[in-house]
Amino acid sequence: MFRYIALRLLTALPIVAFVVVFIFLMLHLAPGDPAALVAGDNATPQQLEAIRARLHLDRPLASQFWLWLVQLSQFDLGQSIFSNQPVAALILKRIEPTLMLAICTMTITVLFAVPLGVLAAWRSGGGVDRFVMGLSVVGFSVPVFVVAYSLVWVFSIKLGWLPVQGYKPLAEGIWECLRGLVLPSITLSLGLSALVARVTRSAMLEILSEDYMRTARAKGAGLMRLLVVHALKNAGVPVMTVVGISFAVLLGGVVVTESIFTIPGIGRLTVDAIQQRDYPIVQGVMLFFSLVLIAVNLLVDLSYALFDPRIRY
Structure with missing residues (x-):
C-alpha cells in the first residue's frame, strides 16, 4: 500500500504543478490591468504604481512566478489587498x-440516500422504486435557492424552530452550532441525496444479479445480512466515489447556500474576494480547493480495498 500511495502522490505532482501555473497566470490572463481593476476608476497614477509594486506586477513575469513559488514553499499565500491580513x-x-456544513450535509445524505437506494434496488420496478426515483427527479430539478427559501419560510418564519441565518462556532456549544446548520445541510443534501440514491440503486441492481447473491439467498441468509453484508459492501466502490467527490466539492465552498444562510465559509470568502478583486485571496482559495480535491481523491482510492477485498495495492 505504501508503494501505491507514493506512486499516487507522484502522479498528483504534475497536476499540482499545472494548477499552480494556471492559478498564477490567471491574474495575468484576465483582461485589463489588474492594478487598475483593484484601484478603481478614480485611482491616481501613484496609487496604481503602489498597487503594482505590492503585487509585484512591476517585475518580469518569470520573477513574479519565482517569488510566488518561494512564498508557497513557506506556506505563505500572500496578504489580502483590502484587509492586509494573511490569506492563509x-x-x-x-x-x-x-x-x-460539509460533514452535516454528507451525514444526512448518506443516512437518507443509501438506504433509499438499497430499498429501491431490492424492490426494483415496484411502487417503492418508482417513489424513490421520483424523489430523485425532484432533488435534481428543484434549484437550491428554492429549497433554501422554502425551508426558511416553514421552519424559521412560520414555526420559529430554527434560526434564519448565521453560524455559531463550535466554541459556543455543539448544539448551537448544529442548530444553525440544519436548514443549509438539508438544502444541500436534497440534490446530493438524489445522486447518491441513484448510484446506490444502480450498483445494487448489478450486485443483486450476481451468482453469489443467489447462493447466499439459497443458504438462508437473512434479508439484512443479504443486503448489507453481501450486496451493499460490494456495491460500495461507486457509492464511495460519489460521496468522496461530493464532500470535496462541499469543502471547496458552496457559494449559493452560504450566501443565503449567511455562513462565513470558504464560499462567502471567495465571492467577497471576487467582488473586491482581491486577487491574492482568489488565488489562495483556488489553490486550497485544488489540493483538497487531490487529497480527497487519494483517500477515496485507498478506501476501495475496504469495500472490495479483490482490490490490492
Missing part, C-alpha cells in the same frame, strides 16, 4: 463553518 489565516478562519 483568512482561509483557516473560514474552514470551520464550511467543514461543519
Whole structure:
C-alpha cells in the first residue's frame, strides 16, 4: 500500500504543478490591468504604481512566478489587498463553518440516500422504486435557492424552530452550532441525496444479479445480512466515489447556500474576494480547493480495498 500511495502522490505532482501555473497566470490572463481593476476608476497614477509594486506586477513575469513559488514553499499565500491580513489565516478562519456544513450535509445524505437506494434496488420496478426515483427527479430539478427559501419560510418564519441565518462556532456549544446548520445541510443534501440514491440503486441492481447473491439467498441468509453484508459492501466502490467527490466539492465552498444562510465559509470568502478583486485571496482559495480535491481523491482510492477485498495495492 505504501508503494501505491507514493506512486499516487507522484502522479498528483504534475497536476499540482499545472494548477499552480494556471492559478498564477490567471491574474495575468484576465483582461485589463489588474492594478487598475483593484484601484478603481478614480485611482491616481501613484496609487496604481503602489498597487503594482505590492503585487509585484512591476517585475518580469518569470520573477513574479519565482517569488510566488518561494512564498508557497513557506506556506505563505500572500496578504489580502483590502484587509492586509494573511490569506492563509483568512482561509483557516473560514474552514470551520464550511467543514461543519460539509460533514452535516454528507451525514444526512448518506443516512437518507443509501438506504433509499438499497430499498429501491431490492424492490426494483415496484411502487417503492418508482417513489424513490421520483424523489430523485425532484432533488435534481428543484434549484437550491428554492429549497433554501422554502425551508426558511416553514421552519424559521412560520414555526420559529430554527434560526434564519448565521453560524455559531463550535466554541459556543455543539448544539448551537448544529442548530444553525440544519436548514443549509438539508438544502444541500436534497440534490446530493438524489445522486447518491441513484448510484446506490444502480450498483445494487448489478450486485443483486450476481451468482453469489443467489447462493447466499439459497443458504438462508437473512434479508439484512443479504443486503448489507453481501450486496451493499460490494456495491460500495461507486457509492464511495460519489460521496468522496461530493464532500470535496462541499469543502471547496458552496457559494449559493452560504450566501443565503449567511455562513462565513470558504464560499462567502471567495465571492467577497471576487467582488473586491482581491486577487491574492482568489488565488489562495483556488489553490486550497485544488489540493483538497487531490487529497480527497487519494483517500477515496485507498478506501476501495475496504469495500472490495479483490482490490490490492
